[in-house]
Amino acid sequence: MARRTNTVLLSSLMLSAGLAIGGHLQNLSFSESATAVNSTPIPAAVGSPEPLLQSGYHIGNVAAQVMPAAVHIQATRREDDGRRVEETGSGVLMRSPRVKGLFIVTNNHVIRGAELNAIDLKTHDGREIHPIRVYRDEETDIAVMQIRDYSATTGTWGDSDKVGIGSFVLAVGSPFGLSQSVTMGIVSAKGRRDLTLTEDRSVTNQDFLQTDAAINPGNSGGPLIDVNGQVVGINTAIASNSGGNEGIGFSIPSNLARHVFEQLIAYGRVRRAYLGVELDNNFGHDAARRLGMDRAYGARVTRVYRARKPTPAAAAGVLPDDVIVSFNGVPVVDENHLINLVSLAEVGRAIDIEVLRRGRRQKMQLRLSDRESYRTAEQNPLSIFTK
Numbered sequence: 001m002a003r004r005t006n007t008v009l010l011s012s013l014m015l016s017a018g019l020a021i022g023g024h025l026q027n028l029s030f031s032e033s034a035t036a037v038n039s040t041p042i043p044a045a046v047g048s049p050e051p052l053l054q055s056g057y058h059i060g061n062v063a064a065q066v067m068p069a070a071v072h073i074q075a076t077r078r079e080d081d082g083r084r085v086e087e088t089g090s091g092v093l094m095r096s097p098r099v100k101g102l103f104i105v106t107n108n109h110v111i112r113g114a115e116l117n118a119i120d121l122k123t124h125d126g127r128e129i130h131p132i133r134v135y136r137d138e139e140t141d142i143a144v145m146q147i148r149d150y151s152a153t154t155g156t157w158g159d160s161d162k163v164g165i166g167s168f169v170l171a172v173g174s175p176f177g178l179s180q181s182v183t184m185g186i187v188s189a190k191g192r193r194d195l196t197l198t199e200d201r202s203v204t205n206q207d208f209l210q211t212d213a214a215i216n217p218g219n220s221g222g223p224l225i226d227v228n229g230q231v232v233g234i235n236t237a238i239a240s241n242s243g244g245n246e247g248i249g250f251s252i253p254s255n256l257a258r259h260v261f262e263q264l265i266a267y268g269r270v271r272r273a274y275l276g277v278e279l280d281n282n283f284g285h286d287a288a289r290r291l292g293m294d295r296a297y298g299a300r301v302t303r304v305y306r307a308r309k310p311t312p313a314a315a316a317g318v319l320p321d322d323v324i325v326s327f328n329g330v331p332v333v334d335e336n337h338l339i340n341l342v343s344l345a346e347v348g349r350a351i352d353i354e355v356l357r358r359g360r361r362q363k364m365q366l367r368l369s370d371r372e373s374y375r376t377a378e379q380n381p382l383s384i385f386t387k
Helices: 011-026 052-070 254-267 285-290 310-317 335-344 379-386
Strands: 072-076 084-094 102-107 120-122 131-139 142-147 168-173 179-193 208-211 223-226 231-239 249-253 278-279 299-304 321-327 350-357 360-367
Touching: 011 168, 011 285, 052 072, 052 084, 052 179, 072 102, 084 168, 084 231, 084 285, 102 231, 102 254, 142 254, 142 360, 168 231, 208 231, 223 249, 231 254, 249 254, 254 335, 278 321, 278 335, 299 310, 321 335
Parallel strands: none
Antiparallel strands: 072 084, 072 120, 084 102, 102 142, 131 142, 168 179, 168 223, 179 208, 208 249, 223 231, 231 249, 278 299, 299 321, 321 350, 350 360
């Protein structure tokens, strides 16, 4: 995590949870029998420690495999009032099968506002270097830095869709500036969305993995590793009252991070597909009942944009109050889920969607366009930007 407080999330939620847990603990008491000596004899042998030893050896081997790909980042930027602000974070060395070069993937907030010569990078083998080029994507909080190529050990992308809740993971980075640190935990949840990561809510593509692997200030941008040594996430944020690890960290899933990485180094920006609708971000039970649904799910359309040329949604016949419940065969959970699905879809590709219209399901096909081609001054920039 970066040292700034904008990475400290959900404080009120954590405080409420802490108070609730504290209340339960307050009511716990020990009976007299609980202090009695257990008379049950302890077996002389409780089994071989070999499985535990082998697990430890495997984790050690995985850590040794990925540590050379971890990078310590120190970035300095100057605020409008002249103050110098330092950010400490982490990154991971990666290569692309499509674009030649050596790159470092990290969080945009780690190096936000810093000039190239104000970004200090330190590799596992002690090299101290500066990036020669930086690509940024605020919507996912991903940044990619290109450095001069050498025979470096790099990370390998894993498939975050195959990571299950309960899977063991390692968080690699520089917590509190302590570079080359590794912590271990599990994936606690998937699909965490609608988190306020920045004051301007610029991080709109959210589909986080949640983990209890210890993530602290300085871990931002570092890799989340599975037990096969593959990168399944980029560590981004924590939920904490204190600013330190309290067991709730968030990582950008590797499938999203990899897509953004490949787009940035190939095109200099992320080519995002465009649907051409405005969605209801407060779609709830009452609105669902009004539309003939037994519960709220999917993404309710509140407006269909009609630019100088027909938008994909308008051309396909999508109407206000349609609820998009399936996109390219994937059931849509909510509006944020749909935003991610559209953003990751291939521009120009024909996509099948399914909508609920007045209680009846209706299938449609549309061809997604490049969002940049539909930016116009008269349209709501936030809606166009995200959908």
